[in-house]
Amino acid sequence: MLRLHAQGRRLLTFSVHPLPSPTSIRPIQVSSFRMSLKRKAAVPPTGDASKKPKKNADLTSFFGAPKITPSNPSSTTSSSSSPATLKFDKQKWLAGLNSEQKSLLQLEIDTLDESWLAVLKDEIVSREFLDLKRYLQKEVATQKIYPPMDLVYSWSRHCPLHKVRAVILGQDPYHGPNQAHGLCFSVLPPTPAPPSLANIYKAIAVDYPSFRPPPGRSGLLTPWADQGVLLLNTCLTVRAGQANSHNSRGWEKFTQKVIDIVVKTRTQGVVFLAWGSPAQKRCSGISGARHLVLKSVHPSPLAAHKPPGFFNNGHFIKCNEFLEQRYGEGAGINWDLNVPKPVAAVKSDGGPGEDKGKSGEGINGHNKDKTHENSAQSDKKAAVVSTVPEKQDVNKVSPTEEFEGVDDDDAIEALEELTRLEEQGKLKDGENQK
Numbered sequence: 001m002l003r004l005h006a007q008g009r010r011l012l013t014f015s016v017h018p019l020p021s022p023t024s025i026r027p028i029q030v031s032s033f034r035m036s037l038k039r040k041a042a043v044p045p046t047g048d049a050s051k052k053p054k055k056n057a058d059l060t061s062f063f064g065a066p067k068i069t070p071s072n073p074s075s076t077t078s079s080s081s082s083p084a085t086l087k088f089d090k091q092k093w094l095a096g097l098n099s100e101q102k103s104l105l106q107l108e109i110d111t112l113d114e115s116w117l118a119v120l121k122d123e124i125v126s127r128e129f130l131d132l133k134r135y136l137q138k139e140v141a142t143q144k145i146y147p148p149m150d151l152v153y154s155w156s157r158h159c160p161l162h163k164v165r166a167v168i169l170g171q172d173p174y175h176g177p178n179q180a181h182g183l184c185f186s187v188l189p190p191t192p193a194p195p196s197l198a199n200i201y202k203a204i205a206v207d208y209p210s211f212r213p214p215p216g217r218s219g220l221l222t223p224w225a226d227q228g229v230l231l232l233n234t235c236l237t238v239r240a241g242q243a244n245s246h247n248s249r250g251w252e253k254f255t256q257k258v259i260d261i262v263v264k265t266r267t268q269g270v271v272f273l274a275w276g277s278p279a280q281k282r283c284s285g286i287s288g289a290r291h292l293v294l295k296s297v298h299p300s301p302l303a304a305h306k307p308p309g310f311f312n313n314g315h316f317i318k319c320n321e322f323l324e325q326r327y328g329e330g331a332g333i334n335w336d337l338n339v340p341k342p343v344a345a346v347k348s349d350g351g352p353g354e355d356k357g358k359s360g361e362g363i364n365g366h367n368k369d370k371t372h373e374n375s376a377q378s379d380k381k382a383a384v385v386s387t388v389p390e391k392q393d394v395n396k397v398s399p400t401e402e403f404e405g406v407d408d409d410d411a412i413e414a415l416e417e418l419t420r421l422e423e424q425g426k427l428k429d430g431e432n433q434k
Contacts, residue, residue, distance in 0.1 A: 088118035101125060104133040107149055113156035116258070119265070123257045132250030136237060144240035146173050147180035152236050154182030158225035164262050165228035166271040166319055166333060169279040172235040175243055183231035186221035193219035199299040203310055204335045207317040214337045227333050232258060234278065256282060263291060269326040271319040275299055275310070292322045 094102070094109065102109070108117065108124050123129060139145055147154075170184025174194065179187045185197050193201065197219050205211045214220070225231050234255050239245040262270055263286055270291050274280040276298030283293045296313040297303045304310040320332030 088114065088121070090114060090117070093121055097125070101130070104130055104137065107152065111150055111157070112153045113160050115160040115162055116153075116156040119161065119261050120254075120257065123254060128250050128253055132254070135249055136246075139237075139239070139246075146175055146177075146238055146240055147182050151180075151182040155184075155225065155230060155232055158183065158222055159228060159230045161261070161265065163228045164230045164266055164270060165323055165327070165331070166273065167230045167232060167259070167262060168273045169259075169275070169282060170231070170233040171278060172233055172244055172246065173238045175238045175241055175245075177240075180238070182236070183221055183225055184233040185219075186225075186231060187219035189218055189220055190216065191219060192217035195301045196299045197221075199301065199304045199310060203299065203313065204316050206311055207314060208335065211336050212338055218337070221337075223337055224333065224335070229333055230258075230262065234282065259283070260285075266291075269322065271322050273315055273319065276303065292318075294318060 097105070105124055108120075112120070136145075140149065168184060173180035173182075173184075174187060176191075179191050179194075181188050185194075185200065187194065187197070193213065198213070198217075201211070201213045221229075221231060232255060235244070235246050235249075235251040236255065237246050237251070259272075259282060267290065272283050272286060272291060272293045274283045274293055274295050279298075280295050283295075286293050294313070294315045296315060297306045297308075297310050299310050316333075316335050323331045323333065
């Protein structure tokens with residue numbers, strides 16, 4: 001034992017022991033070390049890697065619980081952060097805005113989902129967008145504008161960027177009361193589904209004969225958005241009673257940027273449902289095999305019957321087949337707004353009156369019996385016409401009778417086409433009364 005002293009005071013006391021002999025040191029067992037690594041590797045991973053969808057899992061389990069409660073369908077809740085959001089310092093970005101920018105962009109700051117704000121932050125401070133916001137500021141002060149301002153960006157909150165799997169493109173919002181709420185084609189209850197949406201329901205029933213429209217002819221499509229369907233209008237606002245009144249004011253550039261971001265960032269693949277030439281033009285820059293663009297005439301009653309027609313385009317089942325190929329089994333969209341699993345149409349051996357695909361099929365219509373594999377896409381026409389409910393005969397329903405008082409605001413392209421045909425004398429009598 002050693003003791004150190006300074007001026008008669010003991011500062012430190014410690015003991016020194018001899019080192020152990022080499023023979024007393026236990027060597028490391030390499031075999032046991034390797035075994036420990038194997039055991040660690042066998043532990044199941046946590047986090048996202050362990051959350052792969054199970055076979056035959058329904059869409060609720062895959063996409064998570066719905067964010068919207070039935071009691072308040074217009075409200076939204078922002079979901080978990082995307083990778084882009086995690087890198088975005090909103091407060092730092094806000095600190096870089098001047099006072100006018102903060103005032104003009106208050107709606108975007110408060111209501112645009114952060115996953116979208118992170119990638120649109122440069123676009124919304126552009127000269128064109130700020131001019132749009134100055135125009136809207138005057139419009140809101142002097143006019144009735146739809147949808148309500150707090151719902152203009154509800155599409156972003158229902159469908160964060162990192163969850164987008166499909167995109168449906170519309171034109172501008174409905175311009176009647178209690179209709180538009182920020183999702184294209186969707187209307188707030190108790191407003192019944194407008195004619196174009198009613199035709200969309202009929203097309204779904206062709207692909208999935210078990211599909212039935214929601215009770216009370218509801219047109220609320222938030223369940224689709226919550227599953228990853230981006231329901232995006234070209235223009236996001238409109239004057240009450242004046243369709244297309246906010247066209248060419250700047251919304252087109254902004255929403256095209258939204259589309260471009262989806263194309264660039266959603267690298268696993270997205271389905272774009274482009275109905276009508278305006279929507280198809282907005283998808284004209286999408287090429288290659290990464291994404292799928294499905295084109296068709298518009299579902300408006302004035303266009304849906306134009307060859308090759310809207311009802312038999314097969315878009316809804318094609319969308320789900322693509323998503324399952326890219327994201328795995330069970331990753332398709334549950335288009336049915338009433339029941340957990342719509343049933344896809346399959347080829348019938350007994351004629352169009354039989355539907356042999358109602359048993360043993362999952363949400364995307366893939367029968368376990370291999371004899372029916374791929375038959376839904378190859379021969380839907382023969383199997384589905386008689387499976388649509390009698391009251392919804394696609395050739396007999398009168399939109400004006402079934403949806404009295406509800407304007408169809410998205411038929412501009414069809415009207416222009418009818419006018420052109422009339423001027424050329426090519427439109428037969430009664431043809432425009434379908």
